[in-house]
Amino acid sequence: MTSPIRTTTTLVALLAVAIFINYVDRGNLATAAPLLLEDLHLDPAHIGILLSAFYWTYTPTQLAVGWAVERFGARWLLAGGVAIWSLATLATGFVGTFAALLMLRLLLGLGESVVFPSSSSLLAQNVSIAQRGRANSAIAVGTALGPAVGTFLGGIMMANGNWRIVFITFGLISLVWILPWLTLTTAASNRPAAVRDPTAPGWLRILAQRSAWGAALGHFCSNYALYFVLSWLPAYLVKDRGFSMTSMAQAGLAIYLLQAAGATGAGWLLDQFVARGHSANRVYKSVMVCSLLCVSVCFVACAMGSSFVALACLLIAGSMLGIGSSGIFSIAQTLAGPHAAGRWVGFQNCIANLSGILAPAITGLLVQRTHSFAAAFVLAAGVAVVGAIGWGAIIRSVSPIEWSKQ
Secondary structure (H helix, E strand, O other): OOOHHHHHHHHHHHHHHHHHHHHHHHHHHHHHHHHHHHHOOOOHHHHHHHHHHHHHHHHHHHHHHHHHHHHHOOHHHHHHHHHHHHHHHHHHOOOOOHHHHHHHHHHHHHHHOOHHHHHHHHHHHHOOHHHHHHHHHHHHHHHHHHHHHHHHHHHHHHHHOOOHHHHHHHHHHHHHOHHHHHHHOOOOOOOOHHHHOOOOOOHHHHHOOHHHHHHHHHHHHHHHHHHHHHHHHHHHHHHHOOOOHHHHHHHHHHHHHHHHHHHHHHHHHHHHHHHOOOOHHHHHHHHHHHHHHHHHHHHHHHHHOOHHHHHHHHHHHHHHHHHHHHHHHHHHHHHHOOOOHHHHHHHHHHHHOHHHHHHHHHHHHHHHHHOOOHHHHHHHHHHHHHHHHHHHHHOOOOOOOOHHHO
C-alpha cells in the first residue's frame, strides 16, 4: 500500500511540474515578441491582442472547469487539458499568420484552463491546512520557474532569430508529463464533490460570500501585476531599455528565480507560523497586503528611474510577487474547504484572469500611443494597491467557511 505521505509528495510534485510547463508554454509568445514584430510584420497592438487572446478562452472556461472538477473529479480532466495545450504549443511553431497565431492562442487558453481548479481540488482533498503553505508554494514556484526557464532558454534559443524551434521543442516536452501523471497518481483522493459531501455548496452559495469577492478582487490585482511582467518584460527590456536578447534572457531568469525563491520561503514561513498557533487570518493577510504594496512602489520606480533602478526594482518586484503567490490558492482552499475548492477556485480564477485579457492589451495600447512603458507601470502600481485592499479588508477572515450553517 502506498503511504499517504508518499502519495501527497508525488501529487504535489507532479502538480508543480504541470504548473511549470503551463507557464513555460503560455509565456513563449512574450519571449518571441521582439522577433515576431519583425518576422511577421506585427505592431505592439497586434502583440497585445495575441497575448490577451489566451485569456479570452482561459478565463470564462474557469467556471465550467470548476463545475466539472466537482462533478467528475480532476485527474483525467487535467491530463486532457495538458494534451490540448501541448499540441497548441507545438503547432505554433509551424504558423506564419496573425490569424493562425490567434486561433492557437485561443486553443492554448482552453487547454490551460483546467490547471488551477483541478490542482486546488486535489490539494484541498489531500493536504492538511498545516502543510498547505508549502504545497501551494511549490505550485507558485512553478509559476515562477516556468517563465524563468521559458525566458532564459527561449531567449538563448531565439538569439539566432529562430523562434519556431522553441514552440516545437517545448510542445513535445509538455506531452511527456501525461505519462507519469496517469501512472503515479492513482492512489490520490480524487472524488467528485457529490460523492464526498451531498451538501457541497453550489454557485449561488459561493457567490453570496463576501470573502469570495474579496479573494477574487485580490487575485485579479495580483494577476494584473504578474501578467503585466510576464507578457511584456522581454519587449520592455529589449525595446525600451536597450537590452540584447541574451541579456534580456539573463535578466528575466534572475527576476523569475527571485520570484521562485520568494514563493518557497513564504510557503515555509506561512506553515511555520500557522503550526505555532498564529492566526492564519493575520499571517496570510499580512503577507498578501505587504507584498502587493511593495510591488506597487517598485513599479512606480520602474516608470521614473534609470535602467539600473528599473532592473533593481524588477528584481525586488519579482521576489514580492513570489511571496504573495504562495498565499493566493492557500486562502481559497482554506475558505472553501475540500468540498468546494474546485468550484470556488474556478470562480476566483475566472475573475482573476480577466486581468490576463486586460493587462497585455492595455499595455500594448499605452506603449503604442505614448512610445514608453511609464504609463503602463504606473497603472499596474495602482492596481496592486487595490489588490492589497481586496486581500486585507474585503475578506472577512481566512478561516474555513462552515457551509452546513450557511
